[in-house]
Amino acid sequence: MAYYRQVGSIPRTRHTAHRKDDGSLYYEELMGEEGFSSDSSLLYHKGVPSAMVNAREWVPGDQNTVPNQPLMPRHLKLHELFEGKPTADTDAVTGRRLILGNSDVRISYSWVGTTSPLYRNAIGDECVYVESGSAVVETVLGALEVSTGDYIIIPRAMTHRWVVENGPVQLYFIEANSHIGPPRNYLSRFGQLLEHAPYCERDLHGPTEPLLREGTDVDVYIKHRGDGPNGIVGTIHTVPTHPFDVVGWDGCLYPYVFNINDYMPITGKVHQPPPVHQVFEGHNFVVCNFVPRKVDYHPESIPVPYYHSNVDSDEIMFYVDGDYEARKGSGIGKGSISIHPGGHSHGPQPGAVEASIGAESFDELAVMVDTFAPLNLGEAGAAADDGRYASSWSGRWEGDK
Numbered sequence: 325m326a327y328y329r330q331v332g333s334i335p336r337t338r339h340t341a342h343r344k345d346d347g348s349l350y351y352e353e354l355m356g357e358e359g360f361s362s363d364s365s366l367l368y369h370k371g372v373p374s375a376m377v378n379a380r381e382w383v384p385g386d387q388n389t390v391p392n393q394p395l396m397p398r399h400l401k402l403h404e405l406f407e408g409k410p411t412a413d414t415d416a417v418t419g420r421r422l423i424l425g426n427s428d429v430r431i432s433y434s435w436v437g438t439t440s441p442l443y444r445n446a447i448g449d450e451c452v453y454v455e456s457g458s459a460v461v462e463t464v465l466g467a468l469e470v471s472t473g474d475y476i477i478i479p480r481a482m483t484h485r486w487v488v489e490n491g492p493v494q495l496y497f498i499e500a501n502s503h504i505g506p507p508r509n510y511l512s513r514f515g516q517l518l519e520h521a522p523y524c525e526r527d528l529h530g531p532t533e534p535l536l537r538e539g540t541d542v543d544v545y546i547k548h549r550g551d552g553p554n555g556i557v558g559t560i561h562t563v564p565t566h567p568f569d570v571v572g573w574d575g576c577l578y579p580y581v582f583n584i585n586d587y588m589p590i591t592g593k594v595h596q597p598p599p600v601h602q603v604f605e606g607h608n609f610v611v612c613n614f615v616p617r618k619v620d621y622h623p624e625s626i627p628v629p630y631y632h633s634n635v636d637s638d639e640i641m642f643y644v645d646g647d648y649e650a651r652k653g654s655g656i657g658k659g660s661i662s663i664h665p666g667g668h669s670h671g672p673q674p675g676a677v678e679a680s681i682g683a684e685s686f687d688e689l690a691v692m693v694d695t696f697a698p699l700n701l702g703e704a705g706a707a708a709d710d711g712r713y714a715s716s717w718s719g720r721w722e723g724d725k
Contacts, residue, residue, distance in 0.1 A: 327525050332534040332572030342368055355577055365575025371565035382558035384547045389425050389700035397668055399713030402433050403659035405704055411437035416486035417545055420497050422702030428608040430499045437491030442483055446548040448500035450478045451604055453691050455644055457493030459486050464570055465578050466531025473584045477504055479577055483544055483567045496642055502607030527586040530578050539566035589617035594625050612692040618685050628680040631671030637694045639664040646688040650676050654716040
């Protein structure tokens with residue numbers, strides 16, 4: 325996100341001496357993407373950012389997946405994974421459970437009740453949606469408050485932790501193997517969000533002051549590539565001084581928060597396709613919002629989606645709040661995920677098309693991820709499957725005969 329910010333104490337000229345009150349140097353670190361060829365920020369540390377005193381293995385949860393085979397649309401009931409179970413000891417790093425994944429993106433979910441360890445995802449950016457609750461995300465560049473309806477984008481390899489004092493906090497994790505940012509068609513060639521974009525820079529909230537923490541022999545959990553399930557492994561680095569020792573930074577790479585209620589939906593005379601709902605994109609996937617909105621104003625328009633075949637993508641819809649006109653009668657409600665895989669034509673439930681005619685607005689809130697490679701089921705995805713959704717269009721099922 326090429327939007328320059330400057331926080332705390334920095335020297336007038338980059339890569340020049342920046343000294344403490346006692347005359348010793350702060351340690352400058354460049355955090356950058358794509359090998360010095362994309363967005364970056366310069367950080368000024370009290371301690372040496374490369375220093376470490378120990379390393380040991382960490383297993384970052386069950387990362388195994390199985391194919392969606394036989395190919396089926398599915399309904400996952402995420403709330404049942406945690407409802408009625410104690411969450412006081414669950415944190416946002418070690419407590420997330422894998423729902424779906426492929427080589428481009430992984431979708432996880434958790435109900436969080438306690439503060440996480442320090443964490444760094446060295447595989448890709450994270451986009452986390454706060455379904456409910458509130459927390460403070462402390463990062464090496466500063467702290468960000470998040471609450472219901474917020475997305476937070478955390479760049480790859482940025483050390484952070486989730487501070488939770490009043491749980492549970494329900495979190496929906498979208499972990500990329502790439503970077504995540506606004507869709508390219510929303511941006512000028514210089515990186516500014518354009519007038520036709522459904523949000524602008526003033527809707528994005530980044531750190532405003534340094535976050536200084538003291539500590540010695542501090543553990544940092546790192547998720548990274550390696551010879552593990554789906555190529556994912558973990559390591560814990562013990563560092564001699566707290567990594568939140570940055571007195572100042574500037575640049576265009578930093579975490580930021582965007583609230584779904586600040587998204588301005590694009591509507592039309594007849595039904596608009598899913599790309600008008602796009603909010604972020606990564607390599608081989610997009611993230612879309614479906615928010616409360618006025619709908620089509622042609623006198624004979626059909627507001628719910630037409631039946632469509634996902635030729636190139638899997639469509640994953642996370643239902644957050646409101647009424648879901650196209651899915652009525654399917655059993656889907658708050659906390660549900662619908663999986664409509666590539667190769668399966670899908671659309672409204674029986675009766676939903678006729679019932680929607682004449683509607684002037686939809687009161688629905690959902691987060692959709694479309695991927696351009698098939699998604700496999702994680703352990704939590706398999707556990708949350710209701711086993712009946714495929715029959716919701718026909719009213720009958722003979723798959724177990």
